[in-house]
Structures are given as C-alpha cells and as structure tokens.
Amino acid sequence: MESSLxxxxxxxxxxxxxxxxxxxxGSMYYSPDGDVMKCFSTYDGMAVQILREIGIPIAILTGENSEMVQKRAEKLKIPYLYLGEQNKLSRLKEICExxxxxxxxxxxxxDDINDLECxxxxxxxxxxxxxxIQNQFTPDYLTKIPGGKGAFRDFADWILANR
Structure with missing residues (x-):
C-alpha cells in the first residue's frame, strides 16, 4: 500500500x-399492501459499534425516504441521518462544519451515480x-463483499486494518 493512501x-x-x-x-421488497421492506446485514451494524468505540462517527446519506432506514439508524445510534437527500455533497459540507x-x-x-459527487x-x-459504476469511478477500495451482505463492514475493517 502506498504511503499517501x-x-x-x-x-x-x-x-x-x-x-x-x-x-x-439494492432490492426493494413490496408486500401486497404496498409496504416496502429492506434487508440489512448485522455485520454492518457491528461495524458501526466498532467505529463508535474508537471515536469515528457515521453519516447516512440516502436518496430514499425510508422508515426502515430511519429505524435501523436509530437502533444503531447513528448521529447523522439524512433521508430523501438529493444533494449529498452539500449535506457532507454541513457535517464538516x-x-x-x-x-x-x-x-x-x-454504489451508484448519485454518489459520484461525494x-x-x-x-x-x-x-x-x-x-x-465501477467503470466510471475507481475507488481507493472495492469491497470484497456485495451490498447487503456486509460491504460497509468490509470497508470499515479495511480502514481499521490500515490505520
């Protein structure tokens, strides 16, 4: 790994x-009544806890306005949660302040084009x-695990292993 990284x-x-x-x-599951459900990995939740213990806060910025995401963020005590966010970079700048x-x-x-600006x-x-968007943007790290299966945890573990 290069020293600048x-x-x-x-x-x-x-x-x-x-x-x-x-x-x-990335899937959305609809009930016959039109309710939307999403599946979250507990591995990602554990990553939040590990990061919080070493003083690294988490910010969620999502274009979806989802009650399930809100409940998951509340359970994990994530300090920054922005639902229905259409200008993620502006929100990141507010968090910086x-x-x-x-x-x-x-x-x-x-994972997608609405994340490119950030x-x-x-x-x-x-x-x-x-x-x-792997052909449009080359990240510092491409997770080994797909979204929904612990991708956030994989990124967190990579950061922690290389600090």
Missing amino acids: KKRIKNIKLIATDIDGVWTD SENIDLNEIAYIG LKAVGLTALSANSP
Missing part, C-alpha cells in the same frame, strides 16, 4: 455512507462489490 486512511475522522446498494443489495473537519477527512462508500470530493473512497 496509508496517510489518508489514518486521517479519517468520519465515515459517510449510502444505504441502497451498500447496506442493502458541525464536526469541524475537512472533506478530505471523510471516507465515503457508495466520491470525487472526499479523502477516502469505496464502492460496494456490486456497484454498477
């Missing part, structure tokens, strides 16, 4: 994440293994 990893003070395609496999950090101190994991602006990047 190692330095950027050590510099991370917050991890921001998309949900669909990272914490989920709140945390008194720079964009280059943020790690971001996403991916191009932050200090450390990842795409989930099932990301459809």
Whole structure:
C-alpha cells in the first residue's frame, strides 16, 4: 500500500455512507399492501459499534425516504441521518462544519451515480462489490463483499486494518 493512501486512511475522522446498494443489495421488497421492506446485514451494524468505540462517527446519506432506514439508524445510534437527500455533497459540507473537519477527512462508500459527487470530493473512497459504476469511478477500495451482505463492514475493517 502506498504511503499517501496509508496517510489518508489514518486521517479519517468520519465515515459517510449510502444505504441502497451498500447496506442493502439494492432490492426493494413490496408486500401486497404496498409496504416496502429492506434487508440489512448485522455485520454492518457491528461495524458501526466498532467505529463508535474508537471515536469515528457515521453519516447516512440516502436518496430514499425510508422508515426502515430511519429505524435501523436509530437502533444503531447513528448521529447523522439524512433521508430523501438529493444533494449529498452539500449535506457532507454541513457535517464538516458541525464536526469541524475537512472533506478530505471523510471516507465515503457508495454504489451508484448519485454518489459520484461525494466520491470525487472526499479523502477516502469505496464502492460496494456490486456497484454498477465501477467503470466510471475507481475507488481507493472495492469491497470484497456485495451490498447487503456486509460491504460497509468490509470497508470499515479495511480502514481499521490500515490505520
């Protein structure tokens, strides 16, 4: 691993994440009544706990306005949750002001074109293994595990192993 990448990893003070395609496999399950359900991996939840214990907060920025995501974030005590967010980069800049950090101190994991602006602006990047934008953006880390199966945990473990 090159020393500049190692330095950027050590510099991370917050991890921001998309949900669909990272914490989920991107599928939406509809009940006959029209209710939407999503499946989350407990591995990702454990990553949040591990990161919190070492002082790295998490921010969720998702274009979906999902009650299930809200409940999952509340259960995991994630400090920054933005549902229905259409301008993720502006929100990241607000978080930077709140945390008194720079964009280059943020790690971001996403999976699709609505994440590109953030991916191009932050200090450390990842795409989930099932990301459809791998030909458009080369991340610092491509998870070995697809979204919905522990991709966020894989990214967190990679960061922790290289700090």
